[in-house]
Amino acid sequence: MRGSAPLALVPLCAAALLLSGCSSGSDGKKDGSGGTATGTAKAAEQPKEKRSAATPDPAAYRRWGLDKPLAPPPAPPGTRLTEHHKGGTPQIVRRVPTKDKVVFLTFDDGAEKDPAFLRMAKDLKLPFSMFLTDSAARAGRGYGYFDELRALGNGVHNHTLTHPNLRTLSAEAQKREICGQQETLKKRFGKRPELFRPPYGNYNDATLAAAGSCGVKAVVLWEATMQINDMRYAEAGKLRPGDIVLAHFRGPAELKGTTMTQMVANMVRSVQRQGFTVARLEDYV
Template identity: 70%
Template sequence: MSSPASGPISARPISARSTSAGPRSARPASARAAAVTSLLLALLLSGCSGSSGGGKGSAPASPAPRTDTAASPSASSARESAPDAAAYRRWGLDKPLAVPPAPPSAKLTDGLKPGAAPKVIRHVPTNEKVVFLTFDDGAEKDPEFVKMTRDLKLPFTMFLTDDIARAGTGYGYFEQLRGEGNRNTINNHTLSHPNLRTLSADAQRREICGQQDVLEKRYGGKPPLFRPPYGNYNDATLAAAGGCGVKALLLWEVTMQINDMRYAQGDKLRPGDIVLAHFRGPSELKGATMTKMVANMLRSIERQGFTVARLEDYV
């Protein structure tokens, strides 16, 4: 596969923040009756309930913990429904991945004007030890992978090529992979998977906008993310993608291999890495299944102290 042709965007590092309240102190049993009587009298006089206020000099109420998940209900539900250890063991994994941290309140594409050239992103700026999984094309439609992702509640992003995705059982397979609350989104990877740099501006527009139209008719909206085949693009690609409603052009710096991963920089994962994988089966994996390949990848991610987060919560 050709190397993608652009540098990463720059942004301030993202980190999650939380607060917690300390334990309440217990009252002696002998004071309970007096306390109840005093409380009832105070309620009658003040006309309110549930108040923790006091006179002058009392401490203000503690602020609620910061949770950036309000802007992303799907991320919240994904964390609340984290899989158990038994689900991971069924797929040959020792233990579940760590629950991802709360996502940032602002995304990388916030403020992008309609029709503007999309942001080119190959790496997500963050200090959290999270990586993002992406799967391309759509050739292999392994029903066991559907079971695996449901069991593991695995977040990932799909980039589908129309003539590849339509083959066999078609788009229905990928709809099964969307998960709870459409956690895993389906995005644009062109109509026919050409090297876009070899095409005219009009031909590029047909490839990109054509797949936007296909996905809009099927899912009710144009996907905001696009990945150019082979990672190849030029200025005409960016112009076409922006005109078709794309907000971000997604590249990568890590690729999934049969037994592990390959890195564009160094020999290990970095916070915010985007991992490129494909829907592939035994004929392309030297006899290995897609579920085996993904299990190997997840084992490596966990061994390096990382977990998997939802890309759409950051981009």
Template identity: 55%
Template sequence: MDRRIKTAAAACLLLAAGLVTGCTAGSSSASDSAAPDRSASPTRAARGGAGGAAAGEAAVRAAYRKWGLEPLAAPPAPPSTKPAGRRAADGGVPVISEIPTEQKIVFLTFDDGAEKDPRFVTMMRELKIPFTMFLTDAAIRADYGYFKPLQELGAGVQNHTLTHPNMRTLSAAAQKQEICGQQQKLKEHYGNVPRLFRPPYGNYNEDTRAAAASCGIESIVLWRESMQIKNMQYQRGDRKLHPGDVILAHFRGPSELKGTTMTEMTANLLRHIQEQGYTVARLEDYL
């Protein structure tokens, strides 16, 4: 690889690690809840030219090596205009499983909140992987505080109902209570009103869409792949990732993962993404 390209890539890896504030035009840059200064050059950002960039790249590689991984490529800068999330053709809340893009990026989402492994917080802090949490109150109420450090790292906090019911089995009024009630709970504990909603089991109907709209939800988010323990389940016959796919995982621990920890499951997931030539972007930057 050309040395200049390697230097720019190293600066972007620094950005992904949260150590610098921008990349030059033509290189990729990471996104977080706070927009970085994308006008910064690699030299200025690294505060030491190629030597500083190389040191930062080494630090990133060391963090990934700790978890048995190779570094993912830095994601591209998010688009100036979000390509998804607008009202559906019928005027209702859109239902989305992937984001329209030609970039080789995917989006990670973790559901429920039952498992509260402190090593997962450490892993996400060290790897700087963007992801979104769809939280259920019944699963998180025993320890709301566990998810705050993840939120501080930039993870989105989104709605996954109060009690995790099959929405199709509920009346319109009961669906509204499940969604609006969780909007209030999440605002109370995390300070923001979610824009996104995921129905448990991916089950919804027109009452769900109407209830979501009445509660301030902008998009219903489903998925294209779901992570199990070591492998992913694919919805498409080619059993491959596609640009813009939303991937479903869960806050699960050894009791549900046959002895595998949540961090081991997440490492397996990241390997699948890298092996197929993809990297991870932040869902809320596109939706």
């Protein structure tokens, strides 16, 4: 199978896999909290406007061990990268072209469903994007957990049905994985996602064709990976404007005892320490 990814991507993916251990998603923890799913229809309609109106509260940040709120992000660009996408091959986005000192947070898979992270997301008014794998997201409490995060203005996007290495699959099987999850997410959230992230960052021409055929406008990769305490960078050893940060829905079992909310607090601290703030990926891509 001929890969369309430049050679340079291969070590990055391998490194990202090693560093992040992008989980298989088959071991979703069941937190047994049986929480309540909130109005999905309302959430589906307009997760967008709420964000900019919301002002983060310093006291809320202190509750999570953070000294100060994230700085408000600058006004988003007038045109999104995919705005004029007319179908066909999706655009590949490793970093977002911008000079603003903003980065974008992304959480993958969806196995861990820590109720404390719901409270944290509300408190911090943190913009982030979720790339959900069906097999991981539906485990335990299921998609209702992500409804709540979506209702806060955070986007839900496609990360396949079962988290395979797509480069090992036939074109037909890739289509089932990608377009199957497009349909699942459409049924659940009322809209086919426009963004897709291939598991492990691995893709080829057939991946792009499959994704394009079911409405994906951009394939979103990353050049920074959140570990437990700090980030790893593909280049430059630090954050750069427009970096997309890969993180996961993970709990203490995967984080050596650290909780999801501690990991996220560490991530926010690292962003602040480097003089950046967090913006919404969907406002730029």
